[in-house]
Amino acid sequence: MPLPVKTDDKQAMTHHARWTSYWQAAPLAAVLLLFFVLPLLVTFIVSFWSYTGYSIEPGLIFDNYRDAFDRCIVALPDLCTTFRTYLSTLRFCLIVWLLTLVIGFTIAYYLTFEIRTMTVRLVLALVCTIPFWTSNVIRMISWVPLLGRNGLVNQLLVGAGIMDQPLDWLLYSNFSVLLAFVHLNTVFMIVPIANSMSRIDKALIEAARDAGATGWQILLYIIVPLSKTGIAIGSIFVITVVMGDFITIGIMGGQQIASAGKVIQTQIGALQFPIAAANAVVLLVVVLMIIATLIRFVDIRKEL
Amino acid sequence: MSEGRSRSFYVLSFLFGLYVLFLYGPTVTIVALSFQGPEGGMTFPMNGMSLHWFRNLGAGIGVPYVVDALLNSLKLGALVTVLTVVISLMAGLAFRRSFRGQSMLLYTAIASLILPSIIVSLGIALEFQIIDQNVKAVGDAYEVDAIQNSYQTAMGLMSSGLGAHLTWTLPFGVLIMFAIFNRFNSAYEEAARDLGASSWQTFAYVLVPIIAPSLLGVALFGFTLSWDEIARSSQAVGADNTLPLNLQGLTTTVTTPVIYALGTVTTGISFAVIIVTVSIVLLVQRRRSRHGSDAGKGLA
Numbered sequence: 001m002p003l004p005v006k007t008d009d010k011q012a013m014t015h016h017a018r019w020t021s022y023w024q025a026a027p028l029a030a031v032l033l034l035f036f037v038l039p040l041l042v043t044f045i046v047s048f049w050s051y052t053g054y055s056i057e058p059g060l061i062f063d064n065y066r067d068a069f070d071r072c073i074v075a076l077p078d079l080c081t082t083f084r085t086y087l088s089t090l091r092f093c094l095i096v097w098l099l100t101l102v103i104g105f106t107i108a109y110y111l112t113f114e115i116r117t118m119t120v121r122l123v124l125a126l127v128c129t130i131p132f133w134t135s136n137v138i139r140m141i142s143w144v145p146l147l148g149r150n151g152l153v154n155q156l157l158v159g160a161g162i163m164d165q166p167l168d169w170l171l172y173s174n175f176s177v178l179l180a181f182v183h184l185n186t187v188f189m190i191v192p193i194a195n196s197m198s199r200i201d202k203a204l205i206e207a208a209r210d211a212g213a214t215g216w217q218i219l220l221y222i223i224v225p226l227s228k229t230g231i232a233i234g235s236i237f238v239i240t241v242v243m244g245d246f247i248t249i250g251i252m253g254g255q256q257i258a259s260a261g262k263v264i265q266t267q268i269g270a271l272q273f274p275i276a277a278a279n280a281v282v283l284l285v286v287v288l289m290i291i292a293t294l295i296r297f298v299d300i301r302k303e304l
Numbered sequence: 305m306s307e308g309r310s311r312s313f314y315v316l317s318f319l320f321g322l323y324v325l326f327l328y329g330p331t332v333t334i335v336a337l338s339f340q341g342p343e344g345g346m347t348f349p350m351n352g353m354s355l356h357w358f359r360n361l362g363a364g365i366g367v368p369y370v371v372d373a374l375l376n377s378l379k380l381g382a383l384v385t386v387l388t389v390v391i392s393l394m395a396g397l398a399f400r401r402s403f404r405g406q407s408m409l410l411y412t413a414i415a416s417l418i419l420p421s422i423i424v425s426l427g428i429a430l431e432f433q434i435i436d437q438n439v440k441a442v443g444d445a446y447e448v449d450a451i452q453n454s455y456q457t458a459m460g461l462m463s464s465g466l467g468a469h470l471t472w473t474l475p476f477g478v479l480i481m482f483a484i485f486n487r488f489n490s491a492y493e494e495a496a497r498d499l500g501a502s503s504w505q506t507f508a509y510v511l512v513p514i515i516a517p518s519l520l521g522v523a524l525f526g527f528t529l530s531w532d533e534i535a536r537s538s539q540a541v542g543a544d545n546t547l548p549l550n551l552q553g554l555t556t557t558v559t560t561p562v563i564y565a566l567g568t569v570t571t572g573i574s575f576a577v578i579i580v581t582v583s584i585v586l587l588v589q590r591r592r593s594r595h596g597s598d599a600g601k602g603l604a
Binding site for chain 2: 039055215250
């Protein structure tokens with residue numbers, strides 16, 4: 001591991017210091033350049049290429065984009081496959097965003113304002129974040145014995161006489177996809193919102209209470225506005241994760257539900273790389289537009 | 305706690321309890337089901353108690369290549385952890401001074417964190433496919449035997465796979481380093497320098513010991529994020545599978561509790577890593593509050 005230059009000479013140090021930051025930042029910059037920036041550029045370029053069964057060929061064609069939006073304009077007002085897929089993905093985004101926001105905000109509020117000792121708060125916060133460090137695939141599979149046709153929930157419903165026969169829509173359905181999304185991603189809301197809330201001066205709340213504000217007024221006019229940055233950061237996380245998802249939708253949807261990410265995965269599987277690249281560029285543009293809207297609410301540097 | 309609690313406290317405590325049940329309930333379910341007897345099925349009621357499915361898992365019965373995948377994930381995870389700590393620490397130090405391009409670097413790291421993984425994964429796959437096509441073209445053009453006869457692909461667990469994982473772990477590491485250095489009191493370093501320490505000594509005997517617990521936190525993120533990573537690996541690891549990828553394939557084919565046993569083992573390893581790391585951090589902090597800082601003793 002390369003370390004700061006050894007020198008006892010003050011003058012030499014200032015001379016070296018000018019370059020220190022650059023070589024210290026170099027490994028990070030190199031990794032991001034090689035495995036993030038270049039791949040994005042390559043994807044953009046390849047989206048104009050053509051392909052044969054086993055290789056991709058340089059070119060400047062627009063067929064891939066034409067494929068992606070096959071008869072999307074002429075068919076209007078009927079929605080083409082791409083538009084329908086994006087609409088369905090956006091709907092998932094909206095519902096998951098609302099649910100994670102409400103749950104995440106509530107949990108963050110509880111941790112910040114209702115828990116009085118630092119140790120308890122730390123322990124409860126850990127309880128909320130530990131699952132984030134375990135496998136998402138396992139956490140999805142974990143729903144199978146609960147939600148399956150012969151699963152625990154159906155056993156209980158039928159056993160208690162609430163249902164005559166087991167429900168089919170509990171697993172491998174829109175419902176199970178939503179459930180898994182909320183299960184896996186609420187933590188992305190809790191952490192940034194709790195972070196924003198922890199900076200709220202408790203004296204403000206006391207002052208409001210002394211001035212006669214009700215609990216709801218305090219929540220609505222003090223806590224929500226001052227948690228805005230955390231809410232925005234959490235929203236960016238949740239929305240981008242759901243927008244690009246293909247794993248959760250695949251596993252929890254029984255590989256039957258389409259999403260913007262899943263379309264790309266399928267095309268890669270069929271070795272149609274340039275078409276997949278064109279769809280990736282489209283997805284990237286959509287996600288960037290969403291982020292651009294949300295980022296107005298945050299100064300990320302202030303949050304660290 | 306002499307002061308009485310408001311009603312909202314009890315309501316919210318109840319909701320929090322429900323959330324924790326929602327969070328852990330399913331995992332507890334599959335852990336329980338993985339200890340079933342040989343006749344056990346995919347759901348309740350439990351059918352006997354045994355280690356049958358763990359033995360099957362170890363022998364690879366019904367779950368081909370799972371041991372290979374587990375070893376692959378451990379190897380990759382270890383390397384990702386070390387690189388994440390080293391590279392994030394260096395970047396964290398760099399960001400303490402201002403340098404040209406630092407905003408761009410930070411925003412690139414954040415972009416790498418939030419842009420959809422399928423795009424990053426596809427991009428890396430395409431990049432390596434182009435590398436492969438070019439290497440083969442060169443091999444054919446100059447009739448290089450080594451390339452023509454044995455070159456398959458540059459893609460692999462430790463090349464494209466490693467890169468894909470780092471694009472996911474490094475942003476977390478860098479953001480944590482930012483938080484660490486924003487709270488770091490540089491008076492300690494000044495004191496060391498005033499006492500004649502070289503910058504290497506200041507770094508090794510003052511700075512690193514002070515931030516060591518946080519570095520462990522970075523390591524925890526590095527390992528667990530890599531250990532569970534699937535979306536970015538999906539198109540970018542080449543022929544060898546990681547454990548999550550293997551597991552994802554198994555979800556559609558395996559219909560016995562052996563997959564729950566695999567889930568129990570994977571989650572167990574995650575938990576072991578988390579508990580060990582968190583305990584060390586807490587232990588170090590407790591020792592510090594008892595003895596004051598141990599900075600300068602060269603122990604972490």
